[in-house]
Amino acid sequence: xxxxxxxxxxxxxxxxxxxxxxxxxxxxxxxxxxxxxxxxxxxxxxxxxxxxxxxxxxxxxxxxxxxxxxxxxxxxxxxxxxxxxxxxxxxxxxxxxxxxxxxxxxxxxxxxxxxxxxxxxxxxxxxxxxxxxxxxxxxxxxxxxxxxxxxxxxxxxxxxxxxxxxxxxxxxxxxxxxxxxxxxxxxxxxxxxxxxxxxxxxxxxxxxxxxxxxxxxxxxxxxxxxxxxxxxxxxxxxxxxxxxxxxxxxxxxxxxxxxxxxxxxxxxxxxxxxxxxxxxxxxxxxxxxxxxxxxxxxxxxxxxxxxxxxxxxxxxxxxxxxxxxxxxxxxxxxxxxxxxxxxxxxxxxxxxxxxxxxxxxxxxx
Amino acid sequence: xxxxxxxxxxxxxxxxxxxxxxxxxxxxxxxxxxxxxxxxxxxxxxxxxxxxxxxxxxxxxxxxxxxxxxxxxxxxxxxxxxxxxxxxxxxxxxxxxxxxxxxxxxxxxxxxxxxxxxxxxxxxxxxxxxxxxxxxxxxxxxxxxxxxxxxxxxxxxxxxxxxxxxxxxxxxxxxxxxxxxxxxxxxxxxxxxxxxxxxxxxxxxxxxxxxxxxxxxxxxxxxxxxxxxxxxxxxxxxxxxxxxxxxxxxxxxxxxxxxxxxxxxxxxxxxxxxxxxxxxxxxxxxxxxxxxxxxxxxxxxxxxxxxxxxxxxxxxxxxxxxxxxxxxxxxxxxxxxxxxxxx
Numbered sequence: 005x006x007x008x009x010x011x012x013x014x015x016x017x018x019x020x021x022x023x024x025x026x027x028x029x030x031x032x033x034x035x036x037x038x039x040x041x042x043x044x045x046x047x048x049x050x051x052x053x054x055x056x057x058x059x060x061x062x063x064x065x066x067x068x069x070x071x072x073x074x075x076x077x078x079x080x081x082x083x084x085x086x087x088x089x090x091x092x093x094x095x096x097x098x099x100x101x102x103x104x105x106x107x108x109x110x111x112x113x114x115x116x117x118x119x120x121x122x123x124x125x126x127x128x129x130x131x132x133x134x135x136x137x138x139x140x141x142x143x144x145x146x147x148x149x150x151x152x153x154x155x156x157x158x159x160x161x162x163x164x165x166x167x168x169x170x171x172x173x174x175x176x177x178x179x180x181x182x183x184x185x186x187x188x189x190x191x192x193x194x195x196x197x198x199x200x201x202x203x204x205x206x207x208x209x210x211x212x213x214x215x216x217x218x219x220x221x222x223x224x225x226x227x228x229x230x231x232x233x234x235x236x237x238x239x240x241x242x243x244x245x246x247x248x249x250x251x252x253x254x255x256x257x258x259x260x261x262x263x264x265x266x267x268x269x270x271x272x273x274x275x276x277x278x279x280x281x282x283x284x285x286x287x288x289x290x291x292x293x294x295x296x297x298x299x300x301x302x303x304x305x306x307x308x309x310x311x312x313x314x315x316x317x318x319x320x321x322x323x324x325x326x327x328x329x330x331x332x333x334x335x336x337x338x339x340x341x342x343x344x345x346x347x348x349x350x351x352x353x354x355x356x357x358x359x360x361x362x363x364x365x366x367x368x369x
Numbered sequence: 370x371x372x373x374x375x376x377x378x379x380x381x382x383x384x385x386x387x388x389x390x391x392x393x394x395x396x397x398x399x400x401x402x403x404x405x406x407x408x409x410x411x412x413x414x415x416x417x418x419x420x421x422x423x424x425x426x427x428x429x430x431x432x433x434x435x436x437x438x439x440x441x442x443x444x445x446x447x448x449x450x451x452x453x454x455x456x457x458x459x460x461x462x463x464x465x466x467x468x469x470x471x472x473x474x475x476x477x478x479x480x481x482x483x484x485x486x487x488x489x490x491x492x493x494x495x496x497x498x499x500x501x502x503x504x505x506x507x508x509x510x511x512x513x514x515x516x517x518x519x520x521x522x523x524x525x526x527x528x529x530x531x532x533x534x535x536x537x538x539x540x541x542x543x544x545x546x547x548x549x550x551x552x553x554x555x556x557x558x559x560x561x562x563x564x565x566x567x568x569x570x571x572x573x574x575x576x577x578x579x580x581x582x583x584x585x586x587x588x589x590x591x592x593x594x595x596x597x598x599x600x601x602x603x604x605x606x607x608x609x610x611x612x613x614x615x616x617x618x619x620x621x622x623x624x625x626x627x628x629x630x631x632x633x634x635x636x637x638x639x640x641x642x643x644x645x646x647x648x649x650x651x652x653x654x655x656x657x658x659x660x661x662x663x664x665x666x667x668x669x670x671x672x673x674x675x676x677x678x679x680x681x682x683x684x685x686x687x688x689x690x691x692x693x694x695x696x697x698x699x700x701x702x703x704x705x706x707x708x709x710x711x712x
Contacts, residue, residue: 041536042507140407196536202657226658239658241541287659287678303545305570308593308606309634309675312570325659328590329635 006067006080006157006190007032008053013062015048022048024214025062030158030192030207035184037193039201040211041237046194047162049211053192054160055079066157082156084164090135090146096122097131100149121153124186144176152187159184159191165200177203198238202226210234226285228363229348232355235283241312244289244322245350248280252349252358259349262318264296267344269361279352286312288343289324295339304332315340371430372397372524372557373418378427380413387413389581391427395525398555400548404568404604405578411561414578415527418559420444432524442473445524449531453514455502462498465489465516474521488516491550508539515547519554528560532567544570565605569593577601599702602631608662608673610696611637617667618692619647624706631696634675639663639682644689651686665690 008030015023023045030036038046051057053064055076064072071079090099098105101118109117122128125145130138135146144164151159164180165173181204184191195201201208202222210217210225210233218230229235235243246261254274259266261282268282299317306328313324313332322340326332349358357363374394380387388410395401403411416422418429420441428437436444447468455464465485469476476484489495492512497505502513511531518526532540532547548571551558562568568575569589576586585597589605596602602610615627623630647667654676655662661676667690676682697706 041538198537199657203655222658223656226656237538240537242538285659305545306589306593307566307569327635 007065008036008158008190008192009063009065009068010049010053011063011065013049013052013059013064015045015052015057016060022214023052023059026211026214026216028209028216028219030190033188033190034206035181035191035193035204037195037201037205037208038211039195039198039208039237041196044211045214046211050160050162050192050194054081054083056083080157082151082154082159084148084151084159084161090143092134092136095132095134096127096138096146096149099135099146100131100153103150103154117153117155118149121149124152124183125149141172141176145179148180148183152183152189155187157190159189161191161193163195164193166195166197173197173200174203180204199240202238210237212237227346228357229283230357230363232281232283232350232352235348235350239285241286241323243283243285243348244320245281245283246317246319246322247352248282248319248349251275251277252280261297264298266297266342266347268347268349269345269363271349272359272361272364275351275358280358281350281352282342283348283350284322284342285346286323286325288346289322290326290341290343291324291330292339292341295341297340297342298337299340301332301334301336301338304334371395372399372432373559374430375414375418376428376430378414378417378424378429380410380417380422380424386581388417388424391581391583393576393583393586395557395559397557400551400558400560400571400573401576402560402562402568402572402574403576403578403583404562404565406563408580409578410581411563411578412529413581415448415529415559415561418444418525419446419448419527421448447518447521447523447526449515449518449526449528451530451533453510453534455510455513455517457501457503459502460498461489461494461500461502461505461513464502464513465498465520468517468521484520488519491519491553492516492546507535508543511535511539511543515543519550519556522556525557525559528558530562531560533562533564540567547571565607569605577604595704596631596696597704599629599631599698599704602696602698602704606633607660608634608675611670611672611674612698613667613670613672615697617647617670618695620692622694622706624697626699626705627697628700629698629702630692631698632672632674632692633696636693636695637672637674638691638693639665639674639677639680640689640691641680641682641686642689644691647690647692649688649690651682651684651688653684654682 010026010028013026026049040046052059055074063070097118100121101114104114122131125148127145165176177200205222208222208225209219212233218225218234226238248259248261250260252259252271252275256271259268299315301313302316303314305312310325311328313326315322371394375391378391379389405411417424420439428435431444462485466481469481489498494509494512532543544567572589574586575589575592577584585601593605599612611632612629615623615630618630649665649667652664652666662673663676663682665672696704699705
């Protein structure tokens with residue numbers, strides 16, 4: 005268990021700034037996910053926490069102790085890489101015990117720690133097997149065993165499931181989270197897969213261009229994105245945006261989208277000019293014949309229980325998640341109803357959300 | 370006429386039967402997706418069509434011609450691999466033009482220019498033609514890789530998980546584009562994936578494979594609503610279909626041979642109040658953003674369903690369940706009865 009604090013951490017490689025002044029705190033026992041596209045600085049941030057890179061500026065604190073200048077081996081942290089490498093000539097027991105053997109732990113103690121780690125991962129029946137004959141999942145568990153056997157203060161994981169089948173990934177997500185809870189660990193996990201992040205995290209930090217765009221619980225980030233980037237990065241399919249050309253006023257509960265009246269949460273800011281984007285999630289869109297907001301159906305993707313219907317309007321494209329039983333004709337014109345309490349309005353030029361009754365709630369409002 | 374037909378094809382590697390007695394026919398302009406886990410024999414099937422592997426038994430037909438013994442170059446196919454392999458020292462334009470300049474084809478440069486331009490527009494990379502291939506983002510590189518197959522007009526495009534190395538957002542975008550391009554050009558595609566969303570959203574027809582065998586083929590809706598077996602049923606749908614002992618469902622509609630009932634979200638109705646019928650407890654609600662999963666405990670069994678946004682359920686809630694037209698499977702896991710067929 006550990007608390008990890010990152011204060012104004014920046015990292016420059018030559019002329020390229022990979023991380024631009026990042027701040028966050030990972031609480032004791034928390035599962036913290038850094039989510040972002042490739043090149044957003046998430047791996048560099050993690051490597052600095054591990055001690056594999058030195059920050060250009062800023063501080064890193066582990067349980068209150070400044071470890072910024074300490075080498076990786078002097079930090080009590082385990083790093084799990086994207087590709088699990090096992091020693092093929094060793095059996096499961098030797099693979100898991102290897103880090104302890106390297107540190108010259110007494111034999112009896114290694115034996116005890118390895119068996120304990122194996123029990124936690126439910127691979128204690130495999131201890132004397134060679135790793136060559138194991139299934140993919142069991143190999144993954146052995147690699148995890150090697151990380152947890154030292155009982156480090158924190159686990160850092162860099163897309164450990166990236167190379168797996170989607171189905172198997174889902175299973176391992178559940179297992180990793182369960183393992184984290186069972187050993188009372190503090191974990192930082194890096195991924196570009198928003199579903200992994202949503203499924204596992206207590207807290208998500210969304211990174212973009214070397215900065216943290218937003219920090220919050222999965223549901224908060226999903227329901228109240230602070231920027232168009234976050235709104236667009238999270239959700240499958242992501243949030244849709246409609247152009248809004250009239251500047252909103254403080255106290256407005258209605259905005260006009262191409263002559264159609266759309267109710268939304270009360271706005272808390274006056275704007276005199278600019279371009280705006282109304283953001284709506286697919287599950288908050290439904291068809292309503294009477295609505296003035298109209299569009300043409302250009303696509304329907306069947307997903308079993310639900311379907312994703314794409315509609316073009318005069319103000320942009322919109323996706324609706326509807327029950328599959330609803331019959332939808334390509335080319336037909338439909339009226340659209342948007343769930344009022346779940347709409348966000350963004351400033352199109354800065355990409356930031358406008359404060360409103362929806363976005364003022366919660367700790368990050 | 371079928372563009373590609375596999376007739377009772379088998380292929381083994383040592384002791385492993387990678388493909389067993391597989392028959393599949395792909396019509397002109399059809400988008401067929403082979404779906405299955407790692408090791409199901411999907412890639413081997415593609416390689417057999419491409420001529421990169423020879424079958425032990427069976428025949429491979431392309432446009433009505435028996436190509437079983439032909440080398441890859443003689444077959445009229447284009448292959449897109451999982452990892453984009455571009456020529457790093459060439460521009461995007463030259464990468465796209467490369468297949469047309471091969472000595473076997475030799476087309477005049479005017480034609481090549483028109484064709485490359487056309488494909489680049491289709492893939493929205495026309496602004497990048499002069500760039501070096503290495504100066505592109507991952508998504509652009511994969512577009513170029515797909516484009517390099519598209520410049521040719523083969524009988525069939527064979528695609529082996531071409532989107533799996535991309536991040537989730539790009540994958541979603543390219544999925545839609547690939548389907549659009551296929552529809553616009555009327556091309557014939559055999560596409561291999563383990564991702565059910567890709568299969569459901571792109572395929573005209575899905576073939577579900579496991580352990581070298583093609584278990585079922587049909588439209589996405591057919592496979593989803595009328596799976597041949599419990600195995601197929603569990604391949605499609607999120608959350609995964611719930612399989613519970615048939616007697617727990619109750620009611621009179623349960624066929625006598627039924628051992629297992631398959632319940633998806635659309636088969637389960639949850640009522641907050643007390644009602645006759647099965648009772649369950651809400652174990653937890655998993656927030657996945659748009660997809661909130663409700664985990665229910667029904668006796669010793671867990672059920673996972675998609676949360677209804679209008680219904681506010683919390684962990685610990687006692688609820689009543691009603692099951693509407695579930696799927697039934699017999700001892701061997703094969704589907705029986707008419708459950709799941711749309712009303």
